[in-house]
Amino acid sequence: MMDGSMEPGLLLIPGPVPLPRQVREELAKPAAPHYGDAWVKAHSETREMLRYTWSAPDAHVFPIAGPGHAALEAIGYTFLRPGDRIVVVSNGFFGDRTHEVLLTHRVKADLVSSPWGSAPDLAALRTALKTPAKAVVVVHNETSTGVTNSLDPIVEAAHAADAIVIVDAVSSLGGLPLPFAKLGIDAGFSASQKCIAAPAGIAPVAVSRSLWESTDPKSVEGWYLNLYTWDRYEREWGDWHPTPTTISSNLFYAFHRALKLLREEGLEARFARHAKVAARLRAGLAELGFRPVGPSAILSNTVGCFSPPPGVDPARLVRRLKDEHDIYISGGLGPLRGKTIRVGTMGTQADPESIDWLLKAVRASV
Amino acid sequence: MMDGSMEPGLLLIPGPVPLPRQVREELAKPAAPHYGDAWVKAHSETREMLRYTWSAPDAHVFPIAGPGHAALEAIGYTFLRPGDRIVVVSNGFFGDRTHEVLLTHRVKADLVSSPWGSAPDLAALRTALKTPAKAVVVVHNETSTGVTNSLDPIVEAAHAADAIVIVDAVSSLGGLPLPFAKLGIDAGFSASQKCIAAPAGIAPVAVSRSLWESTDPKSVEGWYLNLYTWDRYEREWGDWHPTPTTISSNLFYAFHRALKLLREEGLEARFARHAKVAARLRAGLAELGFRPVGPSAILSNTVGCFSPPPGVDPARLVRRLKDEHDIYISGGLGPLRGKTIRVGTMGTQADPESIDWLLKAVRASV
Incomplete structure (x- = not known):
């Protein structure tokens, strides 16, 4: 390696x-078209490998072109609405950053904090959820403190209060157990340059079928960070150009190769x-x-x-x-x-x- | 070549x-940190070269990580507000697409159309501008029809009606004359994989000083596609990490190299x-x-x-x-x-x- x-x-x-040698070789190839048969095949394989990586066989998955933050906001724009009350669980820099980012979406975001390096404050979370909330948002693995937050009790508390669970899996997907479907996570996002070992620039998103089907696409603002735009291109242009925009073929094939290495291992x-x-x-x-x-x-x-x-x-x-x-x-x-x-x-x-x-x-x- | x-x-x-050989060589290098001295230097040179490329010596410029569509929406989120009336000039696929994208921002968008392959309908534009509008949006070079739209009369009509001008320069920046400052364009965006000859994935944005200074940053929703977020990181973290997020170093250095080739030519x-x-x-x-x-x-x-x-x-x-x-x-x-x-x-x-x-x-x- x-x-x-x-x-x-x-x-x-x-x-x-x-980057693994094979991934760098993909990056170094000449630019190729972002549509056509080879592209459609790589895109479809990528989505299948993403479902494997998320342990989410029937989730909607999207390889968003952009950083993890763009994927966080894609979930924000698609499933949260201005005025929604949400609860952000934070015990580090990226928990606080999540709160900062989602506040710009005009949600009412309560922060359930615990000291950096400690575990999430579950008692405070349960108290916060006595007031109705649309979502609980949590960072699975705090890159700032080297602490992994156990997701089970958070999902349990959130679902008991009828809140969805949004998980930042930036530094965990592909490196730490994260059984998305089994845990009942509603939406999650990650980034290509961490445990997947691809270049930065592709952010994998997963959305549970129940959250997907209970949302009215017409209620979503925006185009690029609106996941229903991505879904529409997959369905309507899927036979030649399944993404809404031009994605770097070098980046995409490198990501695809990294996922293949992950699956082989x-x-x-x-x-x-x-x-x-x-x-x-x-x-x-x-x-x-x-x-x-x-x-x-x-x-x-x-x-x-x-x-x-x-x-x-x-x-x-x-x-x-x-x-x-x-x-x-x-x-x-x-x-x-x-x-x-x-x-x-x-x-x-x-x-x-x-x-x-x-x-x-x-x-x-x- | x-x-x-x-x-x-x-x-x-x-x-x-x-991709030029030198650009592919940058892409093929091992992953490097997205912060630190080398990064700060490349970022600052990139911004300087972007001002040259846009012919906009004092504009605010941003190398957004994402496709051209993300840059269009960054301008939309940052400078348009739900309910604003805008006028979109269209004579092709990408003019129509611009209209489609901006409608998802809840603006009132009037379309001034002319047949595909023909020039913009200036008389219809002037009529449309008799009703107050915040912005006129136009595609400089219609990639769908192979037609270049003259920007002078559009800027003149818009400014005469106190509307700002937003230009899609996706397939023109670096290939066709586009004197941003001289024409008085207010905001423009492009994409790396066209005339700049870099890999897809970086979208150059330019904003005039007057538009920048007349906008209240507090009125902007969103984080990643909010240009004031990019500006804040440049100012506050500029000495080590001048971007709000992790950008692929391979992609960024390849883009930087492509701009150097452009400047040398x-x-x-x-x-x-x-x-x-x-x-x-x-x-x-x-x-x-x-x-x-x-x-x-x-x-x-x-x-x-x-x-x-x-x-x-x-x-x-x-x-x-x-x-x-x-x-x-x-x-x-x-x-x-x-x-x-x-x-x-x-x-x-x-x-x-x-x-x-x-x-x-x-x-x-x-």
Whole structure:
């Protein structure tokens, strides 16, 4: 896996991740038409592979051209309305960001916060849901703190209160178990450059059949981020041009190739690989005196956030790893800025050799 | 220029266009971070080159990650409000599409139509503007008919009626003269995969200083397609992460490289090259009995739309060029479907050798 990452060094930031050789080969191909037989086949296979990746055999899935934020807003525009009350569960930067983004849609958004690095506050969520709400929105894996939020109790609480559940799976889809259909999630979105190990620029969206069928397409504003536009082109132009707009063929075929690699490996094997490599990272850093920010029961297998031992300045460590070892990791965000380091173990990064390389370099730098 | 297009044959559809070798090399590089010093430098150079490309030295410019349609809606969300009256000038598929898209923003949109292939109906526009309107929206170059709409009289009529002018420059920016500042255009958008000859996926937006400063950012809904979000990240995170979201570094550096090639060639030389090659295509096809759809005074230099001579079926010709000569051109859209062929002469396609190759193949096929 490492051949893709040699040139700029070892990219262990929490996404984008190094691209597998086969994915880079797709990117490097000459531009091809965004319609026609080859395109229709790749598009249909992509949708089938997305249903597999989401563990959602009968969901509506869309490979939106754009970043994860565009997909969050596609769900917002399509299923929320100005004035709707929603509840956003937040325990980190991306939970807060979700709240900030959805507020611009003129919804009444209540924030159920808990400290960064801790688990969601389920008691506060249940209290918040005593007032009727259209939706509960939650980040599955907090890229800012390295904590994975358990979705079961959130879905249960939301559905008990007749609220739909919208899940940000940006840094979890394809790396952490996320049984969309079994859990009864209503809508979710992710991004291509994390556990799927494709270039940034395609955001997979999944919508449950029940949410899809209970929404009136005529009530939706906007065109590109309106999922019913995507559905219409699939149905009406599906035999030659199944998307509403021009998608980069290089990007799309690279995404398609990354999903094929994912399917060949299999989700269970992929989850096990992420778990194993993340444990290796935690154990190695613990030996050097680093402590994860969250409690051990909820630590993420796709991104680690660690406080360094006394006397080690995280910003200086990040810089030394880059300058002296050509290894890229990240610092903390928000209140954790200047206090922590963050290491991605997503997709191609979930590789024992990469982690050993990093650990050796950290050992030499502290 | 041809080396980039050899693998899938010769791509002469009206965009995407074959990628120059240097642009493909950027695409093929390992994934790099979407922040940090190199990124900030490339982002700042990109914005400067976009101001050059738009001939708009003091405009606000944004390289939106997404297709041209996302940029159209970014302008819609940022500067139009539900209930605003706008006038859409249409003489082709993309004019009609613009009307369709903006209607989903709950504006009152009047359509000033003229037949496909003809010029805009200026008298009807002036009549429509007797009723107050917030904006006039026009497609500069109709990719569906191969006609370039003169912008001067449209801007003049709009400004005389106190309406702003929004221009779709998807198939003109970088290929046809478009003096944004001199004409007094208020907002415009384009797409990377046409005359700029980059991969699809980045949509350049330009906004005049006067429109920018007369809009209240608080009145804008939405986050990602809200241009004030882009502006805020440039200002507040500009020293390390000047965009609101993760943009594919492969795509962005490829776009940056394409703009450098454009700047090295120079806009005037580029316009002359497009004009020369388009004339060669028209002359060559005229000899074979093909006639352009529009009158000669308004024919486009970036895309040609032609009716074949009697007895030649356009769909069959498109298929034979592909199957027997590995050359990709397009058929007509809407009412021209099955009646015309369309040939792109954008960016890398504006190359005499490519056109001679096509003409030879057409000669062998009719």
